[in-house]
Amino acid sequence: MTNxxxxxxxxxxxxxxxxxxxSVILAANGPADAHLEPLFAEYSLEGSGxxxxxxxxxxxxxxxxxxxxRFRFDCEAGMFCAYxxxxxxxxxxxxxxxxxxxxxxLVRSMLAVAQERDLFD
Numbered sequence: 852m853t854n855x856x857x858x859x860x861x862x863x864x865x866x867x868x869x870x871x872x873x874s875v876i877l878a879a880n881g882p883a884d885a886h887l888e889p890l891f892a893e894y895s896l897e898g899s900g901x902x903x904x905x906x907x908x909x910x911x912x913x914x915x916x917x918x919x920x921r922f923r924f925d926c927e928a929g930m931f932c933a934y935x936x937x938x939x940x941x942x943x944x945x946x947x948x949x950x951x952x953x954x955x956x957l958v959r960s961m962l963a964v965a966q967e968r969d970l971f972d
Contacts, residue, residue, distance in 0.1 A: 861949055863883035879903055899928045901971075903931040904932075907944060908924065922941055
């Protein structure tokens with residue numbers, strides 16, 4: 852069972868708790884993802900919050916598609932955001948995003964999946 856304390860171990864993704872739902876967020880084009888800019892550029896993307904959402908979506912589809920029913924995306928140009936009331940699902944999304952931030956080959960792979968499945972906004 853995931854609790855809110857688990858999110859404090861994540862170095863880049865921020866957890867925001869709300870009354871009826873919570874969110875995991877990351878500012879796009881910031882220090883945590885700046886190194887991914889050349890990879891996004893290969894796909895003519897800026898690395899926006901929407902683009903981060905697309906690769907997270909691809910990762911979830913690849914690893915546990917059922918998880919998509921347990922949270923929602925609400926990305927903006929400058930921010931990645933996933934929200935919902937299921938802390939375990941949000942933690943899975945947050946750790947997936949952390950993995951992407953740490954693994955450029957995984958990002959490259961998920962960019963290909965996102966393109967193949969037409970996940971880019």
